[in-house]
Amino acid sequence: MSRFLFRSTLAALALSLIAPALAQETRSVTAANGTFDIPVAPQRIVALNDQIVALPLYELGAALVGSAGRVDADGKTFLRGGMDTLGIDYSNTDIEYVGQFNALDLEAIAALQPDLIIGGTYTDPAVVDQLQAIAPTLVIDNGTLGLIETLRTLADVSGQAGNFEARYQRYLGNVERTKSYIGDTSAISVTTTFMFPAGEELWVYRSNLGAIAQVLSDLGFAQPAAVAALEDPQAPWSAELIQELDADFIFGFYRQQPDATPEAIRAAYEKFAPGWCQALTACQKDQMVLLPGPTFGSTMAGLDLALDLVETHIAGRPFIPFKEAK
Amino acid sequence: MSAPASHWVLRSRSERIALRLPIRALVALALLTLVLLVTCCVSLATGTYGIGLNEVIDTLRGLSISRAIDNVVWEFRFPRTLAAALVGAMMALSGAALQNTTRNGLADPSLVGVSQGAALAVVSLTVVFPDVSGALRPWAAFAGAILVALAIQGLSHTRQGGSAIRFILMGIGLSTFISSITSALMTYGDIDRAMAALSWLAGSINAASWSDVWTLGIWSAVLLPALLAISRSASATRMGEASAISLGVRTRLIRNLQLAIAVALAAIATSVVGPLGFVGLIAPHAARRIAPAGIGLHLVITAMVGAVLVSLADLIGRAAFAPIQIPAGLLTALIGVPLFIVLMVRSRSAASH
């Protein structure tokens, strides 16, 4: 496509002559998909995932102009977790909808004239290649990086590194405070689960369940042997083995949606494993906490909220410790 | 091949070669080309980014209006439009070649598992070996597709010779088997990689790039003439095994060559945009119905019909529920199945081959 290359070079030349003011200072960064020259201070960022990319960027004060989102039953688009965590949505911000994370609208992204695009390993590689024509498109492998490093990377590439470090230090300080309230956290075991609203599957998370998993690991809690031994960060769990999940505390997550109320989730557990509450000492002793999921997305606000919750539920209260059978 | 009156006959001076050009088929071809051009123009002017057709034309002529418009037109819409047309033509030709070799009017690369073989290969590549270069996709797809085709061919061939029904039924069984492996990979593989493969699996043209267009274009340029070249011998094969042998044609070789081309066409197209169902099935029949023609011209019309079909599917998919994008693969199934049923019902001999 030499003719095309020639034309676009010409176009680029023309542009740079007309509007030298637009030319930005750039620097080189390395992401999961290679090394790219990105603006030092990006002015128009598009996020290819709402929960993992858009929310933390917005929270850090980055210049976000578009994000992938979801479509609800009425066909209305929304940012998953946006209202729950930060009180934001397409309707009350300048963020534009650019498709669903696995069905992106390339033209909507181009229309926003972004100077930086951020996606992940969930983004179709072909789409990433296409987007490189519009703006440097970074793949940030949040699964490998973990929540904190993902936030740090997002802050770094969006030019908000200072902002992140300040908030992170404050969070670490709070973690120490909570630890001092709880005492020896390594002697307390905690399990995180995720229940589907109709009780068809129960997932167990060793790590990777947003802010709450991060907080639990930062606080230094132990995990039941079966969970710690998981090869993958998460796995669907057999109902027969639900007792292997027993711990001092169980945090049971569910996705907040019209048909997934706390009552419905309790019923879902009962359907999944009849007599579950009898089987789990944590549940018997009221040391099992049901929590809606999106509220604890991968944001600094989510971390702060999760830390507060863990502190309220575990610190300064008597509880009956669970002894794992050997 | 009816209507003997409506032919122009071109003869070379020595009368060694005579070319009979059926008028109706040529008119149909011209009309189809026109429809394809119009569809392409509408496609170029349609999208989330509002650009008028004249602005598009200006951009295509090289006048840069803005960098964003340049990007949208040159990087997205133009390659996408070309890819849709090319993929449609390739799937249509694949179906035509498959129907010829199996002597079964209801053969289609997506019905007999060839597309699913390609899909499984690509999904394994994306989910299990994510670090392998995307350039290997077409080759992996081809390998997957050819393995399935060989399996069906081998399984459906007995001492009494191959059978068209066996071929199709075998294909349906194999395609279900392969789909179940693909869905196991999608369910138990890394969830992020599976997500990345999901939109491809639905048959989506939205991320077609220039390198895809090149892949499709080069392979079409190789495979189309090859298919046309053996079409004469192939049409002899179509008369039936016995008469072809009496004509002295090496039936077997031709059938295998045609099968290989059919598989290659489907595999390359699938590797770029994912499985697109029913195009290969319908296009050859539609072409025959639009205008009866000799095998060569019929193939060209078939390619045109396929191109129009997929271009339309892609256009509708991105405009009908905007901003939600419906992948072209779903639309070709939604449009294709009813047409397929009509074909089945109206075919003189769906089952008597």
Add this chain to the structure above:
Amino acid sequence: MSAIAAPHAGTHPVRAWSGVPVLLGVLLLAFLLHIAVGAKQLSLGTVIEALFNFDQTVFDHVIVRNLRLPRAVLAVLVGASLSLAGALMQGVTRNPLADPALLGLTSGAAFAVVIATSVLGLSSMVFIPWIAMLGALGAALIVYLIARLVPGGATPLSLTLSGAAISAFLSAVISVVHLLDQDTFENLRVWLTGGLAGRDITLLLYVGPPIALALIGGVLLAPRVTVLAMGDEVAQGLGVKTGALKIQLLAVVVVLTACSVALAGPLGFIGLVIPHIVRLYVGSDYRWIVPYAALAGAIYLLGVDTIARIAIPPREISTGIITAMIGAPLFVQLVRRRTR
């Protein structure tokens, strides 16, 4: 349509009778094995105690009694239903490749349930079996009608093709619904893969009676299916009212398929494969094929589900994926043997 080989010789009644206790014995063993093994290893003593001296405060008892036992019952019912439905379909359509999934009934039922829950917002499980039945019936009629309209009539090829086409169409619509409403759809994701894990056992209250009736009805109708399988003319000559019989059989098949789908989601190939394996033993007499198929289908699904539960603990493999992986190669083998 002479591509399908004619059925083989009849069955010797003594041989046929002798197989029934054997199959019943195997079924019992498979059932006990299904209850005895699982992701959690329980001693045989615990299992027996759970069955005969149930203590609901002991979770190991709960595992046997409330997790494994209902699931085994489910496997028996669904396996028997799908297999029996397949056998009847093969007889009535004179098509050795007939199967509730191949002929579109399963996707019809699944489609109806998806539309009802996702678009119409119906979620009460009381309706689910009925909606599934409507879907299965609609799909069955459409597939058969299309095949009838094809010149040459409802041959194995035309039936299989129209079944495949309708299934492709319905799954495309399901995908579009998915794209338009991802969140509601998440809830159906597990169900749509087909399997016996985490199924709603209380649904058995609504689905059990029709399944039982249909199973009995199928066995009672079986002798006349043998006559029907010889051709409509022969059957009419022998005094069988073919029209009425076909409607009764269709009702039985639809009820069995729809209830199975409501219980376990779409599971493929059971109805195809089992009757053929049975036929190897009892020959072409549907009087024997039908009850044998029901027993063998139950055994088969019990076995598959046992594997699904213990292969990779703490996870479980979807039963639907295993039935397809085992069933499809058998289908291919069948096409090889049966057609020329």
